[in-house]
Amino acid sequence: MDAQLKRGILDVCVLAAIKNEDSYGYKIIKDVKPVLDLSESTLYTILKRLEESKMLEVKAIIHEGRVRKYYHITKNGLNRIEEFKNEWKKIMEVYSFILGE
Amino acid sequence: MDAQLKRGILDVCVLAAIKNEDSYGYKIIKDVKPVLDLSESTLYTILKRLEESKMLEVKAIIHEGRVRKYYHITKNGLNRIEEFKNEWKKIMEVYSFILGE
DNA sequence: TCTATATACTTCGTGTTATGATGTATTACA
DNA sequence: TGTAATACATCATAACACGAAGTATATAGA
Numbered sequence: 001m002d003a004q005l006k007r008g009i010l011d012v013c014v015l016a017a018i019k020n021e022d023s024y025g026y027k028i029i030k031d032v033k034p035v036l037d038l039s040e041s042t043l044y045t046i047l048k049r050l051e052e053s054k055m056l057e058v059k060a061i062i063h064e065g066r067v068r069k070y071y072h073i074t075k076n077g078l079n080r081i082e083e084f085k086n087e088w089k090k091i092m093e094v095y096s097f098i099l100g101e
Numbered sequence: 102m103d104a105q106l107k108r109g110i111l112d113v114c115v116l117a118a119i120k121n122e123d124s125y126g127y128k129i130i131k132d133v134k135p136v137l138d139l140s141e142s143t144l145y146t147i148l149k150r151l152e153e154s155k156m157l158e159v160k161a162i163i164h165e166g167r168v169r170k171y172y173h174i175t176k177n178g179l180n181r182i183e184e185f186k187n188e189w190k191k192i193m194e195v196y197s198f199i200l201g202e
Numbered sequence: 203t204c205t206a207t208a209t210a211c212t213t214c215g216t217g218t219t220a221t222g223a224t225g226t227a228t229t230a231c232a
Numbered sequence: 233t234g235t236a237a238t239a240c241a242t243c244a245t246a247a248c249a250c251g252a253a254g255t256a257t258a259t260a261g262a
Contacts, residue, residue, distance in 0.1 A: 001191050003220060004248080008106030009195055010220080016199040026239050035198045042220055044240065049219090066228055066239055081199065088196065090102050094110055095189065097136045098117040098182065104249060105219075111249080127210050143249050145211065150248090166257055167210060209258075218248085229238075 001036065010038060012084045014046050015055060015077050022059075022072045047071060055080055102137065111139060113185045115147050116156060116178050123160075123173045148172060156181055 017023060017031045029043050038046075050056040055077035059070045118124060118132050130144050139147075151157045156178035160171045 001188055002109050004109030004112075005188055005192065007108045007219065007248095008103050009192070009199070011105075012199055013195060016201070019201070024239080026237095032198075036195050039221060040240080041222070041242085044242090045220075048241095064229070064238090068239070084199065087102055087106060091106065091110070094114060094137050097133075098110070098113055098185065100117070100120070108219095108248065125210080127208095140250055141211080142213085142251070145213095146249075165209090168256095169210070203262100205260100205262085207258100207260085210256085212254080214252085214254105216250090220247090221245085222243105224243085225241080227239085229236100231236085232234090 006036065006038075009084075010036065010042070011046055011050065012081060014043070014050065015073060015081055018056070018071050018073050019078070019081065022070045024068045024070050026068075028071075050077065107137065107139075110185075111137065111143070112147055112151065113182060115144070115151065116174060116182055119157070119172050119174050120179070120182065123171045125169045125171050127169075129172075151178065 013032055013036055014028060017028050023031070025040075025043060025047060028047075029038065029040060032038060032043075047056065051058055051071075053076070055074055057072045057074055059072065061068050061070055114133055114137055115129060118129050124132070126141075126144060126148060129148075130139065130141060133139060133144075148157065152159055152172075154177070156175055158173045158175055160173065162169050162171055
């Protein structure tokens with residue numbers, strides 16, 4: 001998909017991926033990739049950003065000798081998803097415009 | 102609307118605005134703004150980009166003492182719109198994912 | 203006549219962001 | 233021994249939206 005089109009949905013996509021269950025980087029990539037291709041560097045950048053803006057909380061856990069960072073969605077994160085749903089209405093208007101008013 | 106969400110649709114939005122009739126910067130802003138807010142600097146940046154990628158052709162015309170640059174969509178531009186419509190299907194899948202698989 | 207306001211386009215600097223490349227480290231299996 | 237899978241991190245780069253500021257003309261109203 002066009003790189004520009006991705007922006008703005010990627011963040012929310014990651015939030016959605018952990019909405020129902022805490023998850024970690026490697027798993028999130030596996031879950032999101034079939035729907036929307038993203039690289040490791042992109043994902044970890046996003047996770048850091050979402051953490052900084054308090055939409056996610058992190059807990060590091062040792063799993064089979066490796067560090068695993070589990071991400072948990074916060075209220076802010078849930079709000080962001082709701083906000084996105086509202087923005088979507090606007091997006092649909094724009095789409096109609098593009099199809100030919 | 103979220104700045105990131107705009108990217109990827111702005112270009113196509115501008116193309117759509119001149120699809121049926123040649124237009125110029127000032128008018129394009131007026132036409133697109135009700136649907137999707139954009140500033141002058143943004144618009145002219147986009148127009149330049151679309152011209153460079155051969156999606157638009159420009160013709161400068163003197164209108165009431167002022168220069169007016171009329172933009173005409175090319176075949177490339179029309180293709181871009183069609184491409185966008187295809188990408189939209191993918192976007193809808195992502196949207197479903199966000200809503201909760 | 204003076205002054206907004208509308209018309210019309212341009213340039214620059216800044217901040218945000220996706221991504222490829224590269225690196226580190228462990229476990230599992232052939 | 234080697235190779236794939238697991239798991240996360242960092243850096244440099246390029247694309248892009250946007251505010252700010254600038255240039256210039258026409259027109260309507262005070």
